[in-house]
Amino acid sequence: MDITDFYDTFFEEAEELLADMERYLLELDVEDPDAEQLNAIFRAAHSIKGGAGTFGFDVLQKTTHLFENLLDHTRRGELPLRRDIVDTFLETKDMLHDQLDAYRNGSEPDQEAFERICRILQQLALEEIGQDLEGGGAPAPAPVEAAVTPPAADPEESSPASGGAADGGRLIVALLGVGDENRQLLVEELGQLGEVITQSGDAARYEVELETTAGADDIEAVMCFIIEPEQIEVRAAAVTGEAPPAAAAAPAEPPAAAEPAPKKAPPAKPKPKPAAKGATESTSIRVSVDKVDQIINLVGELIITQSMLDQTASELDGVTNGSLVNGMNLLQRNARDLQEAVMSIRMIPMDFVFSRFPRVVRETSSKLGKEIELVTEGESTELDKSLTERIIDPLTHLVRNSLDHGIEPPEQREAAGKPRTGRLTLSARHQGGNILIEVIDDGAGLDRDRLLAKARENGLNVSDAMSDDEVWQLIFAPGFSTAKEVTDVSGRGVGMDVVKRNIQGMGGQVQIMSTPGEGTTIRIVLPLTLAILDGMSIKVGEEMFILPLSTVLESLQPAREDLYAMAGDDVVLKVRDEYLPVVAVHEAFDVAGARTELTETIAVIVQGEGRRYALLVDDLVGQQQVVVKNLETNYRKVPGVSAATILGDGSVALILDIAGLHRLSRAKKEARRPQHALADESPLSRKEVETP
Secondary structure (H helix, E strand, O other), X not given: OOHHHHHHHHHHHHHHHHXXXXXXXXXXXXXXXXXXXXXXXXXXXXXXXXXXXXXXXXXXXXXXXXXHHHHHHHHOOOOOOOHHHHHHHHHHHHHHHHHHHXXXXXXXXXXXXXXXXXXXXXXXXXXXXXXXXXXXOOOOOOOOOOOOOOOOOOOOOOOHHHOHHHHOEEEEEEEEOOOHHHHXXXXXXXXXXXXXXXXXXXXXXXXXXXXXXXXXXXXHHHHOOOOOHHHEEEEEOOOOOOOOHXXXXXXXXXXHHHOOHHHHXXXXXXXXXXXXXXXXXXXXXXXXXXXXXXXXXHHHHHHHHHHHHXXXXXXXXXXXXXXXXXXXXXXXXXXXXXXXXXXXXXXXXXXXXXXXXXXXXXXXXXXXXXXXXXXXXXXXXXXXXXXXXXXXXXXXXXXXXXXXXXXXXXXHHHHOOOOOOXXXXXXXXXXXXEEEEEEEEXXXXXXXXXXXXXXXXXXXXOOOOOOHHHHXXXXXOOOOOOOOOOOOOXXXXXXXXXXXXXXXXXXXXXXXXXXXXXXXXXXXXXXXXXXXXXXXXXXXXXXXXXXXXXXXXXXXXXXXXXXXXXXXXXXXXXXXXXXEEEEEHHHHOOOOOOOOOHHHOEEEEEEXXXXXXXEEEOEEEEEEEEEOEOXXXXXXXXXXXXXXXXXXXXOEEEEEOHHHHHHHHHHHHHHHHHHOOOHHXXXXXXXXXXXX
16 A cells, blocks of 8 residues: 555645634634633644654654644743734744645745744744754754653643654554454555564454554554544553563553553544544545536436436326326436435535635734724535635635725724724625625725716716716726725725626626715625526527526516617617616527517516626526536637536527627627618617617
8 A cells, every 4th residue: 555645635634734723823812822722723733743744744744843842832831822923823834834735736845935934933932932942953854753742731632652652663553443454454554664573453453563663643643544543552562571561661651551442542542633623524524526526417417318308208198108207207306306415515614715714804904004803604604615716716805905995994983983993794695596795894885986086087988877886886897996005905996807707707796785984795696506507498599598597687578669779780678767788699699580570579687797688589488407518618618608508308508698698799780880771770760869
């Protein structure tokens, strides 16, 4: 068995430990630190150090060794905490993350950065506790076995492994309740860590005597990637010619080492992870995301096949084929249940996203000299894993903008009768088939007049008659910013166009609500997953298209008196005093056989990129859930189309991109315009209007 087989497992667990470490560090009260949090931070560093030493990741092992020693002084009360010390610990955590990424990518960590963080930790130890973490001057290679021995008062950290067995030599490794197949693999792995002298026992307790230079902590770190911590014990082996085991082990091991294992194992075993994680390890497994995606694709194909069979069965006589129809109905229910169950595997709580922001808020507010309270709501709300990873960057930008330009400085807040401490709220909740993520600040709000003035200065076509919603959307214009000076934190508007494009690329949209003097709310509306879609089937000519149901507002048959011609070929539809651009789907996609008389079509009112449009179609077929297929991956990017799906009859239907369809329609009209008569030839030309 190759030890590199466990690299990925180590990297994933180390990532989780570092995330836990950051969370505990941010939650620490420097005036009265919680002992359990300090112990959890220490255990995280201890576990990473053990694994790094075992896998030969020297730089990571040496850094965590220094950090672990410093954390040990902290939890013993020998190093009083201050905000700047916690900042140093957070910087160390970031350095560990960078080193982990380097090893994951098959390269060596930055040596200069490693030496710098070692100097910082050493200097902190010398100044605060008057001790050298290494017992020498410059950072030197720390031997794998030089682990910090936790204080005896901490039962979670005490174990025979951290006693006499910690320095290697001849050890007894006991495997408890391990099956034959795994036991053989573990013995082979132990053989790579040293020389196996003897082995004996049964499935209940199998002991291996090992001559090794590795420490007990490192042996446990390797074994615990395969079995549970409770299934392994490590102790020093009695050497021939020494005193009886109880006397010989007295300086290094408690006499209880000779007692039956069940009496000593529970308090003796150190935990390789913070306690908060331990309770769920035995009830979960690690599965590659690629495998989950493969299952989701197969289930999608099953749903498509089921839809085809269902359509065929619906054409049969229900009386003579009753059993077949009943069986198809049962298959449909089971297939949908299976689809929902498989999709839930990819769903992870929003806490995965929100947990990153205490650090962002802490550092940004400190840099800006502001006092900010972060509140999170709806952390348990679930979203598809692929979307949670893609939403982090846009959400980070929105948070930084709210901190920089939304929430006022403490003195300004006091002058306005507000608390000195501003509040930033991150919330998530489900609404139908979507998830709503909101960034809410209680700052000064958006300034309508200032936004309009800046827009005119930038040459944008704006008017005082614009609604507030339209004015707020100006901040998403490329290069738009009302910031008086550029800072290294953010500028509300700088890069906001990228934020909007990224969110739209996930099938979402951004909404803004703002009240002067009270604050601003930026709402992101996303589909729960990109794998399935609730859609509205529409027919144009003989072609079937799918509209995302979340974009559909209403449908109606346009009356001639509500249609108005604009300059060129543009037509607008008046719906309750609002003039909507008309997009004829058959013209955009050159569909033959479609209805061309506007009053005979159906206008579907849809919303995309903050604007509303009237799509002209022949018929509304109905609502259905479809399996989304990436058209760009399987074919190429098509203007006006976001994806595709396979219908029950086996035909392919395109899923429309509302804003892209409007742009495609405008481009085709522009291309035709030189060959056309102008609007005075249109039957609607006498009712030309100017729209905002």
